[in-house]
Amino acid sequence: MAGHYPQIIEAGRARGWAWLAHGRTNSVLQAGMTPQEEREYLTDVVATIEKATGRRPRGWMGPALTETFHTPRLLAELGLDYVLDWTADDQPFLLNEPGMLSVPYSVELNDLALFTLHGMTGPDFLQLVKDQFDQLYADAADSGRVMALALHPFVIGQAFRTRYLAQALAYICGHRGVWLTATRSPSTTAVPCRQERRGDRRHGTQAPKPTTAPLSPMTAGRVGPHAPHRTAPHPPGRGLPAQYSVVPGQGLE
Numbered sequence: 001m002a003g004h005y006p007q008i009i010e011a012g013r014a015r016g017w018a019w020l021a022h023g024r025t026n027s028v029l030q031a032g033m034t035p036q037e038e039r040e041y042l043t044d045v046v047a048t049i050e051k052a053t054g055r056r057p058r059g060w061m062g063p064a065l066t067e068t069f070h071t072p073r074l075l076a077e078l079g080l081d082y083v084l085d086w087t088a089d090d091q092p093f094l095l096n097e098p099g100m101l102s103v104p105y106s107v108e109l110n111d112l113a114l115f116t117l118h119g120m121t122g123p124d125f126l127q128l129v130k131d132q133f134d135q136l137y138a139d140a141a142d143s144g145r146v147m148a149l150a151l152h153p154f155v156i157g158q159a160f161r162t163r164y165l166a167q168a169l170a171y172i173c174g175h176r177g178v179w180l181t182a183t184r185s186p187s188t189t190a191v192p193c194r195q196e197r198r199g200d201r202r203h204g205t206q207a208p209k210p211t212t213a214p215l216s217p218m219t220a221g222r223v224g225p226h227a228p229h230r231t232a233p234h235p236p237g238r239g240l241p242a243q244y245s246v247v248p249g250q251g252l253e
Helices: 006-015 035-053 071-077 111-117 122-139 162-173
Strands: 189-193 211-215
Touching: 006 035, 035 071, 111 122, 122 162
Parallel strands: none
Antiparallel strands: 189 211
């Protein structure tokens, strides 16, 4: 984008957008790269975004959500602190790489797949968003949740679809305790994160004291705890007590 559509970069800078690194193109994947090849590739992508926008990106989402076993470490070397490639949970969690956070993303609630692959209509999309929100809102009574809503302007921005996005956002905003924020805001907000690393769950044991780590958001809207200031016990294996808001709002990649 930086090289082909500088007008978009300028518009984003004027609006104070947060910038997420998302590869060189969706055709260049890290799969099969050696560690040195991937280091050079990631360095080039991050440097290109920083030069074009004046800001170094904090987060990464690989093209087609691809990573290698070395990606988190290489990103940390470049100063990034969150990834969106792990569609594994409705809460942020720490990766094995120190300081690297997985922020929830969704391939299910994604306008590109819903409309172009599954042939859903605008009303279908609206109902799906409501159903997703309602369940996460209920789940968030005792511990925060992130509702990832992945949007692409060339898909949801079609004139015959925009009204349904507006209705969906209005529905979400009509509930108490939902935290909507620009995607850059949570990047400086400390929130408790799960102590356990992926693959090291501590089911049936007392949950460790949560640590704090910066939460940097992802792409588009998300939803947080439904009672952000209610005190509640910290359930085993969950890292976000109810008094912390975890979630977001609207943004662009």
